Amino acid sequence: MAKAPRRNGNTAAIHDQTLTRGDGGELHQRAESDGAVLTTAQGGPVSDDQNSLKIGPRGPTVLEDFHFREKIFHFDHERIPERVVHARGYGAHGYFETYDSLAKYTRADIFQRAREKTPAFVRFSTVAGSKGSFDLARDVRGFAVKLYTKEGNWDIVGNNIPVFFIQDAIKFPDMVHAVKEEPDRAFPQAQSAHDNFWDFISLTPESMHMIMWVMSDRAIPRSFRFMEGFGVHTFRFLNAKDESTFVKFHWKPKFGLQSVAWNEAVKINGADPDFHRRDLWQAIQSGNFPEWELRVQLFDQDFADSFDFDVLDATKLIPEEVLEPIPVGRLVLDRMPDNFFAETEQVAFMTQNVPPGVDFSNDPLLQGRNFSYLDTQLKRLGGPNFTHIPINAPKCPFNHFQQDGHMAMRNPVGRTNYQPNSFDEGPRESPQRGFRSFADAEAGQKLRLRAESFADHYSQARQFFNSQTPPEQRHIAMALTFELSKVETPVIRERMVAHLMNIDEGLAVTVADRLGIKELPRPADAAIVPRNDLAPSPALSIIQNGPESFAGRKVGVLVSAGADAALLKRLQSAVEKEGATMEVVAPKVGGVEASDGSWIEARHMIDGGPSVLFDAVALVLSDEGAQRLTGEAAARDFVADAFAHCKFIAFTAASVPLLQKAGVDPKADEGMIDLTDPKAVAGFVESCRKLRLWGREMAVKL
Ligand code: HDE
16 A cells, blocks of 8 residues: 655654544554554554543443543534635635836835746635535625735735725625625525615615626636636835835736626536636646736826726726736746645735735725734634744744744744844844835824715716626626515615616616516616716626637537547547647446447536536537437436527537437527538637627527
């Protein structure tokens, strides 16, 4: 047997499943021959881990059994509080590579040298659901990046949506209470489609812009790899002369944007609740490293003063067409954590972690976050020494006089634990190298106020809607209808339609009609008349920012016994040439015998590999196989769903009976690709670059 792996010289060995036999005899022999003896946490060797210590074979367990007590005690305390928001998440390691020096704008060390590589850890998340919820909830995605710079950790704790629901941090607990499960019944889980959420939203007009994003396909991404990230707030860069430039951070995915259809999301949650996790895991493990480009929108006070909206208002964005984001570096994720708990669960992101040369703006949301993130770590990680946990520790030298507390792992040596001191011991502050805040002049009355400049709640919501392609606009209308149809209180539905009237009357009419609202409400009172003159911003659309490539995507091929082996080989090589992958779905997971007698391994049986798990599908069936599958609901669903979700479908002539039985016309549109023509394989992969044939949607009427 192979040697049990050891970690970092730790004696705790990870042993083979077969070692957990009832009597433990085999375990003894193997462990001893490997030199890895099971011990207690105190290091004491354990003689029997299968039976507790008893008085006689049928007698009581004795309190004296310290190994038993230690084992159960530790197990009882395995859980730490989940994050109050963003509980469900998945992380990976990687690096950030700086393109060119940005010294003109910032003195942050990370931006001083071209091609500098900085270690990074990223955690993606949903917001509303608890830790065990499913990945394809309609929700904002967290996009939190920790950069271990040479001047300390810099956390850009962002989302995949560039604006937020609220303008002032004091509303955050209300907003989160409203979206999470209702407190009396404890449902719905990981869903915004319920009364409390829409009640709060319909009473909070500042959330309308964000609501447009959350009802769009941005909230149901196909993969973490295919979504953007945004720092959301306006930050500052400070250069060596302490001159300030405002900055907004945008992460652009190398593989382009892509989302799924809502009907598909619902089914993915059933078929694979870990869809996003698995996707990231598979991509990184197979060496297809996800990548994003960091782009920055840089602007000065004059731009801020003349811009249409207040740059301190997190419900507004600066369109990329108005202020072009400049590429400054790339983020590559190339390694999964060794241990989910140690790294992804314990990682503590904090907005206030900024290096010298990066500073905050007065955005009242950011100001509130700078308190919350430190506070939350104390609760979750149990004490003030959470920076001693390896994932949170800086990777640069650090020296301070903080000491003691629960679980202190790094303890000072020597006599002086204060400064100034007479012994010339210990670190000293550095006015040159240390963090300096921008010396902005602040004045005013102390009041609980919302700036007048934050008062326009509809114009950018309208601009977002106007920037979408027709299919994307349809999806927004469908999402609003779906969500509001789950709201049991009619007045909340109507109040929402009244807000939509200020965003787009056509949208309001469609939603009202689909909800069965007989009389269209008056537009909601608006503090500022919504503007009509904001130019559409194509950067806000997913479809207009597609990759024009199928790289990183997945084809599911449904096969049966007697499938054309040569065709499958051609398909596989064309898909792989494109940088995509192919997975075989067969009646039995063991696989099928192909036409030439070769054996084709399958990845899924049909029930376990529904077409919602793939970006495109192919049917490579024999005459007999197709006939047989016409009688199987899972096979018919495979085809019908792929068609309904506007996917490209390639098929052999023999597969036509299954298409027909599933109600799909083999000649329905250009998304149906007959593989009879030998050139069709290449044509199929080329078509897949469009990702979806949204034009089909009107015919399908999902
Ligand atoms: Fe957070 N947020 N947030 N948030 N947030 C947390 O911190 C908070 C906001 C975001 O993967 C918590 O460690 C307040 C905006 C992400 O570990 C908590 C406000 C944006 C993550 C917290 C906001 C975010 C969090 C919960 C209103 C996008 C997950 C656990 C002012 C720019 C990070 C924790 C991870 C997590 C507070 C609003 C992003 C409670 C008070 C806006 C990605 O501290």
